[in-house]
Amino acid sequence: MTLTTEAPGATPAEAPSAIPSFQVTMRLRRFNPESDTEPRWENHTLTMHGTDRVLDALHKIKWEIDGSLTFRRSCAHGICGSDAMRINGRNRLACKTLLKDLPLKKPITVEPIKGLAVQKDLVVDMEPFYAAYKSIMPFLITTGNDPSRERRQSPADRERFDDTTKCILCAACTTSCPVYWSDGQYFGPQAIVGAHRFIFDSRDEGAEQRLEILNDREGVWRCRTTFNCTDACPRGIEVTKAIQEVKQALLFRRV
Amino acid sequence: MQTHQYDVVIVGAGGAGMRAALEAGQRARTAVITKLYPTRSHTGAAQGGMCAALANVEEDNWEWHTFDTVKGGDFLVDQDAAEIMAKEAIDAVLDLEKMGLPFNRTPEGTIDQRRFGGHTRNHGEAAVRRACYSADRTGHMILQTLYQQCLKNDVEFFSEFYVLDILTNDVEGERRTAGVVAYDLASGEIHIFRAKSVVFATGGAGKVYKTTSNAHTLTGDGMAIAYRRGIPLEDMEFFQFHPTGLAGLGILLSEAARGEGAILRNSEGERFMERYAPTLKDLAPRDVVARAMANEVREGRGAGPNKDYVLLDLTHLEPAHIDAKLPDITEFARTYLGIEPYTEPVPVYPTAHYAMGGIPTNVETEVLADNERVLPGMFAAGEVACVSVHGANRLGTNSLLDINVFGRRAGIAAAAFAAKAPWVDLPESPEADTVEMLETLRDRQDGERIADLRRALQETMDANAQVFRSEATLKQALSDIHALRERYSRASVQDKGKRFNTDLLEGLELGFLLDLAEVIVVGALERKESRGGHFREDYQNRDDVNYMRHTMAYRTSNEDGSTGVRLDYKPVVVTRYQPMERKF
Ligand SMILES: Cc1cc2nc3c(=O)[nH]c(=O)nc-3n(C[C@H](O)[C@H](O)[C@H](O)COP(=O)(O)OP(=O)(O)OC[C@H]3O[C@@H](n4cnc5c(N)ncnc54)[C@H](O)[C@@H]3O)c2cc1C
Ligand code: SF4
Ligand code: FES
Numbered sequence A: 001m002t003l004t005t006e007a008p009g010a011t012p013a014e015a016p017s018a019i020p021s022f023q024v025t026m027r028l029r030r031f032n033p034e035s036d037t038e039p040r041w042e043n044h045t046l047t048m049h050g051t052d053r054v055l056d057a058l059h060k061i062k063w064e065i066d067g068s069l070t071f072r073r074s075c076a077h078g079i080c081g082s083d084a085m086r087i088n089g090r091n092r093l094a095c096k097t098l099l100k101d102l103p104l105k106k107p108i109t110v111e112p113i114k115g116l117a118v119q120k121d122l123v124v125d126m127e128p129f130y131a132a133y134k135s136i137m138p139f140l141i142t143t144g145n146d147p148s149r150e151r152r153q154s155p156a157d158r159e160r161f162d163d164t165t166k167c168i169l170c171a172a173c174t175t176s177c178p179v180y181w182s183d184g185q186y187f188g189p190q191a192i193v194g195a196h197r198f199i200f201d202s203r204d205e206g207a208e209q210r211l212e213i214l215n216d217r218e219g220v221w222r223c224r225t226t227f228n229c230t231d232a233c234p235r236g237i238e239v240t241k242a243i244q245e246v247k248q249a250l251l252f253r254r255v
Numbered sequence B: 001m002q003t004h005q006y007d008v009v010i011v012g013a014g015g016a017g018m019r020a021a022l023e024a025g026q027r028a029r030t031a032v033i034t035k036l037y038p039t040r041s042h043t044g045a046a047q048g049g050m051c052a053a054l055a056n057v058e059e060d061n062w063e064w065h066t067f068d069t070v071k072g073g074d075f076l077v078d079q080d081a082a083e084i085m086a087k088e089a090i091d092a093v094l095d096l097e098k099m100g101l102p103f104n105r106t107p108e109g110t111i112d113q114r115r116f117g118g119h120t121r122n123h124g125e126a127a128v129r130r131a132c133y134s135a136d137r138t139g140h141m142i143l144q145t146l147y148q149q150c151l152k153n154d155v156e157f158f159s160e161f162y163v164l165d166i167l168t169n170d171v172e173g174e175r176r177t178a179g180v181v182a183y184d185l186a187s188g189e190i191h192i193f194r195a196k197s198v199v200f201a202t203g204g205a206g207k208v209y210k211t212t213s214n215a216h217t218l219t220g221d222g223m224a225i226a227y228r229r230g231i232p233l234e235d236m237e238f239f240q241f242h243p244t245g246l247a248g249l250g251i252l253l254s255e256a257a258r259g260e261g262a263i264l265r266n267s268e269g270e271r272f273m274e275r276y277a278p279t280l281k282d283l284a285p286r287d288v289v290a291r292a293m294a295n296e297v298r299e300g301r302g303a304g305p306n307k308d309y310v311l312l313d314l315t316h317l318e319p320a321h322i323d324a325k326l327p328d329i330t331e332f333a334r335t336y337l338g339i340e341p342y343t344e345p346v347p348v349y350p351t352a353h354y355a356m357g358g359i360p361t362n363v364e365t366e367v368l369a370d371n372e373r374v375l376p377g378m379f380a381a382g383e384v385a386c387v388s389v390h391g392a393n394r395l396g397t398n399s400l401l402d403i404n405v406f407g408r409r410a411g412i413a414a415a416a417f418a419a420k421a422p423w424v425d426l427p428e429s430p431e432a433d434t435v436e437m438l439e440t441l442r443d444r445q446d447g448e449r450i451a452d453l454r455r456a457l458q459e460t461m462d463a464n465a466q467v468f469r470s471e472a473t474l475k476q477a478l479s480d481i482h483a484l485r486e487r488y489s490r491a492s493v494q495d496k497g498k499r500f501n502t503d504l505l506e507g508l509e510l511g512f513l514l515d516l517a518e519v520i521v522v523g524a525l526e527r528k529e530s531r532g533g534h535f536r537e538d539y540q541n542r543d544d545v546n547y548m549r550h551t552m553a554y555r556t557s558n559e560d561g562s563t564g565v566r567l568d569y570k571p572v573v574v575t576r577y578q579p580m581e582r583k584f
Helices: A054-065 A127-135 A155-160 A178-182 A189-199 A207-214 A228-232 A239-254 B015-027 B062-072 B079-099 B138-152 B221-228 B286-298 B319-325 B327-337 B398-420 B432-443 B450-464 B471-488 B502-526
Strands: A022-030 A040-048 A084-087 A090-093 A108-111 A118-120 B002-011 B030-034 B113-121 B126-132 B156-159 B161-171 B174-184 B190-200 B239-246 B263-265 B310-313 B346-355 B366-368 B374-380 B549-557 B563-571
Touching: A022 A054, A040 A054, A054 A108, A054 B450, A090 A228, A127 A189, A189 A207, A189 A239, A207 A239, A228 A239, B002 B015, B002 B174, B002 B398, B015 B030, B015 B138, B015 B190, B015 B398, B030 B161, B030 B190, B062 B079, B062 B113, B079 B138, B079 B398, B113 B286, B138 B398, B161 B190, B161 B221, B161 B432, B161 B502, B174 B432, B190 B398, B221 B502, B221 B549, B239 B286, B239 B327, B286 B310, B286 B346, B319 B327, B327 B346, B374 B398, B432 B502, B450 B471, B450 B502, B471 B502, B502 B549, B502 B563
Parallel strands: A022 A108, B002 B030, B002 B190, B030 B156, B174 B374, B190 B374
Antiparallel strands: A022 A040, A084 A090, A084 A108, B113 B126, B161 B174, B174 B190, B239 B346, B263 B310, B310 B346, B366 B374, B549 B563
């Protein structure tokens, strides 16, 4: 909380919190390509507070104990998609996972997301993920001249694809998918979510092209409906449902 | 070291940078350099909307929008620029729709519009529905849509490349742009980008403050880099504090909440904005609302155990309406404070939100070297720039508009310049200064921690240069900044490696923040009046006779190697509207 001018320089007061401070042990998977041959585990025990998140714990380590701890982050409130990690074995955003919601008796494990090459500590190579997204042509495709005003779309048609517009490209879904782990060629759930967002947009005319791409050997049919992706999505997108809808669209068009 | 050559180099891949890239990329060989992957840019955090007088739901026109922008900005707005923005707003929104942006719709299928602070019909009569929106995720949709269009057009990105310097060279006695120096985070390697045109679109600098709605990465790099190379910074003392940050955290709850009917209350349950702004009440401009909130707290009417925040009350709104229009921000309240907005009021307090000032440009987005001249080949757009369309206080929704209108203009202007300008030679050892800056910080052993200094800077800025300022508090801030600057010269980082050394980059970012904090505070000290976001307790009125002018801050170097700030001034462009008292 910020003070105004009555007491310049005074320590700002804490926001009230029902949960007092507590001890937590963070168990981190570390790997420095410049000095390690193998990844290793490292523990830090910290005193944290009521509304602190996993990201706050990582910052505390980086800022007060070991500056070399490396992870991506930017917005710190679940909007930019930078900090998907494997926290206690589940993919989540570090900035959206409150420590108090995790079992604090045991160490909290934090590892990089799986299926993408680890570059340093919690940082993975995002290029294949972005390439998969690009491959499904994630942009509005139309034919003919643009209208002079906006294209019309009814609120119901707008609602049809609302869920998949929320995607922040965090990769939590794709890197929680066992098919993606075992098969480097599979597009992964996010790319299908990205395609869904346009296939079901009443303004778009590119559904055929996208469905053709997704009908590929490495496309939607690889999905085994394990629901890991839906559980992982920090935006609450019904990823598995979106994949099912794309499958149905393919069947429907093809029968 | 690698060297690249492009006609146009755009620095930053937020809304402004990508809107520029879409234009420049069609006309010239273009690269976009960005320290974050494009979709991580903070444009994605914008919530409430983007204004344009489409008149889809009620009578409206761009002239009213211009007037509101000028008045909202407390008459420090350059009126020619505001008029361009309000006029081009309509096409800017329609262009986004044609690119695929999923706006919320009216029953007729047109783009829906809602109310937002300071936007009125007929010069202040009543609130008008002017903000085009997509639930409370408008910025997310803009960022995604622009990124999708960049993919469609095969825009070339250099992601996780930090630009750390601008290159210029003298051509026949005139200073011209030659390119930029960038640092590849993954490898630690330096890359020189030679370019005819450089567009800065690096966003804001909210991390100067502790309580802020801005991302960790918004460290004002572009502003500080330009400033260090002799380009002035305009109106930096004007920083916007958004009224409704989650108390203690600073995470934003959009003004759209109040646009949809939410009400601010003090500990007595009173709707206190009725006292401060009888007509617009909770939808008065942000500076007015933020000060009113801080004043309620100061006078003992704050809520909570420490009486240090006020309450944003949505409990009278239908849960279904909240879910449809404000899903994300209500989730923030649940996730981060454990508050259920359907039934409980949400604790809020002003949070550092937006830099009205920045790199000065003309309406063609050319960067000004001083009051008379531009720096040929250098352009800027978005929050990093100051055109100035926001004056002393930006109206809500006018930044998403600014990045689209002036981002587009920058892309077109940069490509047009590159088409006719000759190549400028790179200066000798273009990388030398950057390498020295990096290596000095990397090699220094056993200094103080960067994080400690940053925290101290942010705390003094929050305590002394926030919603209320006075000579005493600003002097305190300035002496703190000078002491921190001195400690910074002895600070060290712990990560000495090459690859993904974010420790090192955070160290450089702190250097940028320190420079900008000094400019903000020196400008605020010298502006002995209150206007828009800048409120002086010791000079509580606006003083048009002495201060209706833009501040232009230049960096000076002293003989002993220390640096300082020299202030100059620039007239405000007035076309239609003479200054009047602001009443809401
Ligand atoms: C929470 C929140 C809500 C908001 N809501 C609204 C709203 O409803 N309506 C509205 O109009 N405005 C709103 N705003 C303001 C608006 O979102 C921003 O002002 C605007 O998006 C800034 O866009 P930009 O393109 O200038 O910068 P950004 O989107 O911040 O992009 C900056 C880019 O610069 C790059 N960059 C920075 N430094 C470097 C460097 N050294 N080297 C290379 N690249 C670099 C980054 O990687 C990034 O790509 C909001 C702001 C916030 C914080
Ligand atoms: S669908 Fe969800 S989990 Fe997957 S990338 Fe998008 S936001 Fe992340
Ligand atoms: S830091 Fe942006 S999503 Fe977590």
